[in-house]
Amino acid sequence: MRRSLFLAVPAAVLAFLYWWAIENSVPEGPAYDFQIERLREAAEAPAGDRPIAISVIEVGRGRAPGFAVGLGLDFAPVDMTFSAFRVAYPDDASVLIEAPADRQVVEEELGGDFYPEQYARLVQAMDVADAILVTHEHLDHISVVPRHPRPEVIAPALRLTPPQIAALPQFAPNGVVPEPLDRLIAERFDKPRKVAPGIAVLETPGHTEGSLTIYVQLADGQEFLMIGDIAWNMRNIEKATTRPRIMQTLFFDPPEDRRTVQAQVRALHELSKAEPDLLILPAHDAAQQELLMRRGVLQPAG
Template sequence: MKWLIGVLVVLAALAGFAWYAVLDGAAPARAESEVDLAAYRALVANDAPETLPTEVRVEFVGASEAPSFATEAGAFRGDVNMTYTAFQLLAPNGSVIVDGAVDGDAIVQMTDGEGSFEEAAYQRLLDATAQAAHVLITHEHIDHVMAVTRHPAPETIAPRLRLTASQLQGLPQHARGGVLAPAIAGVQPLDFTTPQRIAPGVVAHAAPGHTPGTIVIYARTPAREYLFVGDIAWVMSSIENARGRPRFIRWIIPEVDPDRPAVLRQIRALHDIAAAEPQLVILPAHDDAYLRRRIAEGALIEGFAVN
């Protein structure tokens, strides 16, 4: 009988550990003011329709597979395709780039050589970054910054960068030799603690949690509204189900979600917004299948426009 009790105790402990490490990612029941859609709309309410972005484009620069339970706590749907993207907002007064994706070396480093990389897509991203009016990154992780930290023309892109102090602080580790080009290192940081209008129809707002420098970016075109959420959620189902990443991800990748409670609050807020505003196009950066559905629906166009 003692051995049976011992076995049951061990099984209970394992079940508890599995719940804690893999299954539990529930967002709180309420999270107010984490994502202030009303404030974003107010900042661009007076922007003339002819000045707004006209197209939202996406580049799929690389991809790798991950088990679904690693992307969303409690999800067991087999492997999912994780894409590495950047976005382009085409506008009459100049384009806005969102994120810098990966380069070939970064994809090898991140995936042990098992990921795919699209050289032509990355070159378009480099060219578009050099031609943009504004360049933003949703956060300072390796898979979102390569076209910034390793751009071959840093003096060209530096005046276009709209970065926060936390983002700038996190960039050197992703630069060649761990040192940013002087032009980029010298960029004057911006403060998005309160929402800031970047360009007609475009607003940036700090949302620390996944990283200290995470931001969300709102954009309005004449046809739709968009919300770029970076890695607050890796897959759209995480928002739909109000579940964050499992805890074990942070044990493997310590720089992910240093403020997990903040991320879970943001996911709750996005979940509620998605339910209340179904026309709003929410764009997590890595959900390949979801982003391609948005292309099929006409909300996104694949491939950057470059001169």
């Protein structure tokens, strides 16, 4: 009896630790308020003034086990895209969302495949963008900002928040942010705020302190909600799951705000059911992006 108890206790402890590490559920309860109606109101513009298309500039691709993405005990590799989105207007104006990564980040930091031609398109798109936004301050979303070859060209277009600006030295060559990026004026989006016709932004901290959600409405009425890394895959939204606890607490520095991210995923899960025509875009879901490009909802860069 004592021997059985002696064996049972560590087994129970190991089972608990295993559950703690992989647990990725999103409890029922009060959901996060993305203020979707206020985002719509803020972005309001005549159809002729709204953007006409969103193109995807994929600079690289990696793979992560389904377990890490938040798909339960599925360890099959899941394609992860590192992309920017160019929101185009009829008069050739544009807003660029995300400045993901260069060769060093994609290949050395993320262990992925780098696409140099697409990277050249990203740099060019940043050169001519009327506004540049990033969803948050992780290296695969913002690192091209301090590494851009012409910082003086992109500086006037950057619309970064205080946490995003504070993160730039981490990704700058030798830790030195080049002029004039070292004196950017930070912006706040603590309330839904228009940045261009058809585009509004809201601060939604949780994954990081500087996380933003970006709402876009095209001239044809199609709506998008770009959520950055609140979830990595649309299946997280559909099934109401987050990244496993071990990823949230050990993979990110600083760790995610787990409870807030859970509430955000719950809200997006409910929103996706209530408004199926609103396209929720996780930043890294390669399969979703490919499907939307095949359907002509998103456009390939080129």
